[in-house]
Amino acid sequence: MTAVADQFERAESINPLANPEAEVRFLSDLIADNRLIDPAADRLRPVDFSVPMHGAVFGVMLQQAAARTNVDAVTIAPFVTEFEDWPKLSRTLSAADLNAGSTKQTKAYLEQIVELSQRRRMVLGLNEVIRSAKSPDISPDELVVQADEAVAEMADQTAGDEQASAGEYAQRVIDSFGKPIVGVRSGINSIDKVVGILRPSWIIVAGGRPGMGKTAMVSSYAIGAALLGHSTLFFSLEMSADQITRRMLSDLCHSRDFSVPYEQIRDGTVKGRNLEAVIAAKNRLDQLPIEICDRGGLTLAMLGRRVRRHKRRLSAQGKRLELVIIDYLQLMQPSRSSMSPYESATEISKGLKALAKAENLTVFALAQLNRDVEKRPDKRPAQGDLRDSGQIEQDADVLLFLYREEYYLNRKKPADEFGPKFEDWRNDMEAVRGKIEFLVPKHRHGPDGQALGFFFGETVCIRGSDFYSAGEEQDYG
Template sequence: MAEPIRMIPPSAEGATTALPHNIEAEAALLGAMMIDNRLVEDVQLKLRAEHFYEPVHGRIYDAILRLADKNMVANPVTLRPMFDGDVELKELGGPSYLAQLTGSGAALIGARDFAAQVYDLALLRALVGVGRGMVEKAVDTSESVDPKGQIEQAEMALYAVAEEGGEQGGVKTFAQATKLAIEQAERALNSGGHVSGITTGLDSVNAKIGGLHPSDLIILAGRPGMGKSSLAMNMAYNAAKRLVRDREDGIEDAKSVGCPVAIFNLEMSSDQLATRILAEASGISSENLRMGKISQADFRNLARAAAELETLPLYIDDTPALTIAALRTRARRLKRQRGIGMVVVDYLQLLQGGGRGGDQNRVQEISDISRGLKQLAKELHVPVIALSQLSRAVEQREDKRPQLSDLRESGSIEQDADIVMFIYRDEYYVASREPKRPGEGDDAKTFEAHDQWMRDMERAFGISELIIAKQRHGATGKVKLKFESRITRFSDLADDYVG
C-alpha cells in the first residue's frame, strides 16, 4: 500500500514561492458545512483535514466531522468549546471567527465546487512536495548514492499523488454495482466467446473460467518442462492480438476483451522471449530460428510475423532479480503510460521480497510476494498471471498430476490466488520411461514392452491438461489442450474436452 501523501504545511513555504492555495474557498466551504451539515456526507468521502492549506481550517473541518459522526449538530455554538484553547484561532478573532465563516449563505450553492478546488490545490502542493524531495535527495551526497533507488521512490511518490486523484473506492450503491455487472455481461455477449474478462485466446479455457478477470491473481504452476511459460506467453500474445483486431473492427478499447500486456520475465531475456513469440506467430521452430536453419519461404513468413508483432501492445521487462516493490513500481508506470490491462510474472519464486532473505525467511518472503501481487492486481484493476514452481513431491507419486499441496514454499500462494491452474503433460513423463529398444535376438517381452510404450506415446503425444484446482468465480475442473512443442504453442483441441 502506498504511504499517505505528506502535505506541506504553510510553515514550509519558501520565501519567494507561494504554494497553491485558496483560503477564501476553504473558509466558504467550512461556512457552508456549518450551515448545512448534510454536506458532510458528500465532502468527507474525498476531503481530509490535511488537504486544507490553513491548519486552523483543517482543525475546524476535523471537528465538524467528529460532531457529525456523533449525530450532533455542527455549528459555531457547538464547535466553540472545542476551540477555547486554540491559540491560532484566537489570532484570527477567537470563537467569533467561526460565526464569521457562516456569514455568506451564497457559499451553499458552490460548496461542492469549493471542496473540489481545495482538494485539487492540495494535490498540487503534494506534487510540489514530491518535486522538492526529489531535488533534496538528488543533491545530497552525504550518504551512499543510489540514483536508481531514488528514481523508484520518486515514481512511487508520483503514483501515490496520481492515485489520490483517481477513482475512489469504498461503498457503491446497488444500482452502481448492477451497472458494472450488466457491463460485464454485455462484454461477454459481444465477445462471441462467453468472455467477461480478458481473453486467453483459448475457447475451451474461456468457457471454463470466463476469461481473466480484473483484480484477480491467477497462479499458473507446473513442474519444469510442462510448458507453463509457453502457455502464459500464448495468453499474453492472444490478448494483445485481440485488442489490435478489435481496434481494426472499430471496437472501443473499453469494450474489447483484449488489452495491452506487461511481461516481467525474470528467467529469460527479451530476445529469447521474442524468439518464442515469433515461433508461435510464424509457425517456425524456435530451435531453427535460433540456429538460422530457415529457408527463404520461412524467412518471408518470419518477416510477416515480425511486422505484425511490431504493432502488438506487448511490453517486456527482463530485469533480473526484481524486488516485489520494484515490480509494482514498474507496473504502475506501464499502467499510467501504456494503459496495460494484464500483467504476467515469470516466475514468482525468482522475485525478491523486501526482507534480508535467508532460507529461514523464505516462506515469509514468498508470502509477502504473493500478497504484493494480489495487491497489485487490485490496485491496477488488472489480472495478474504469476507463474510458480511446484515442489518435487510431484515426482514421487504414481499419478504425477499436480495438487494444491504441491505449490512450493508457501500455502499463502493458494490463499492469495483467485484462480490456481496447473499445466500437466503426460507425454513428458511417458517419453522419459522409454524402455530398451528391441533389437535382433531380443525376446517377445522386450518387443511388447516397447510396442506398449509406443502406443502410450501415441495416446499422449501433443496433449496437455490444464487443471483448474481453485476458482473463486466458478467450478474447478480440467481442460484438454493441444501443445505443439516445436513452436511452443497451445491451442484448442478439435474435440475440446472440458472436465
C-alpha cells in the same frame, strides 16, 4: 524603488500551493449547511488544509457531525482556543448563513483544497527524493520508486468510490446485464474453457514442473489475448526479452500447414520461405498491444511502479492495461534480504493480489512446484504442490496446473527397441504425443475443471483442442 521592492516581497510570500481564503469559505459553507460535512469527509482530511487552524476546525466539525450534534462557530470554539487567529475566523463563521455560496461553488472549493494538498505532498516527496539522491547509500532503483510514490497520488484519480450500499451495487449488476463482459481471454479454447474470462482484480497462478511448457503456455496466452485487443505487460524474470521474442515469433509462425522451428529463430539460421514467415510474424507483433520487461531482481515496489507507469501511458492514449504476466513468481525479490523463501513468497503473493485489485487488472503469474510431485506414481500436480508458500494457493482466484504425460513417458523409453516392452511403450507414446492437460483444482468464481490441448515443442507454443478442427481463421486458437 521601495514600493516595487515591497511588491516583490509580498509576491514571494504568497504560497502558490495554498488558498487560505478558499478554505475559509469552504468551512463557512459547511457551517451554513451541516449536511455537506459527511460528503466532504469522504474526500478531505484535516491535514489537507494549508492553515493548521483550518484543519483543526474541520476536524472538530467531523467529530461533531459524527455525534449528530449541530455544528457552528459556538460549538467549535472550546476546541480551538489555542489558535490566536480563532476570534477573527469565528466572526466569519458566525456569519456563514449570510455568506454561503452555492453547492456548486462549495464543491469547487473542495476540489481545489484537495488538489493543492496533493501538490504540496508531491513537492515534499520530491524534495525527499532530492535529499536521498545526495546519499550514496540509496540505490538508483530506490530513488525511482520514491519518485514514483511522490507523483502516484496525483496520477491516480480513481479513488473516492470505494464504498456504496449493497443496493447500489445490485443496481450496477443489473445495469451490466446484456453488456459485454469485461475481462481477458486468449482465444485458446481449452484454456478459456477451464479458467473462463479473467476479470479485473483477479490473480491466476499457473504451475507445473520443469518441462511442462509453462513459458510456452503463458507466451501463447499473451499473444492470443493481444490478438483479441487486450493490452498486456509481460515481465520475463527468467528469460531475456530477446529469448521471449524469438519464442513469440516461432509461435506466430505456427499453423496447421506450416511452421518455423524455434531452433532456427533461436540460432538465426532462418532462410527462404521461413524468413518471409518470420518477417510477417514480426509485422503482426508490431500491431499487438504487448510490451516485454526483462528486468531481473524485481521487487514488488519496482514491479508496481512499472505497471502504474505503463497503465498511465496507455490511459493517455485512450487505452487500458488489462493483463500483467509474470514469469515467474518465485524469481521476484523480497523487500528484505533476510526473508525466508516462505516469507518472501507470502509477501509477493499478497502484494500481487493487492496490485491486481488496486490497478483493476488481471495478474497471471507462473509458479514453480515442489519436487514432491516427482515422488508420486501419478505426477499430475495437486493443489498443495506450490513451492514455498501456501499463501499463493490462498490468494489465487484461479489455480491452473500443466501436465504432459509425454514428458514422463519419454523418460521411460526402453533401451531395447526390439524388445516386447518397446511396442507397448510406443503405443502409449502415440496416445499422448503432443498433448497437454490443463488442470484447474481451484476456481474461486466458477467450477473446477480440466481440458486437453496441444503442446508443440518444436515451435514452443500451445494450441487448443480445436486446433485441427476449427476454421482456418482459428489456426491460432
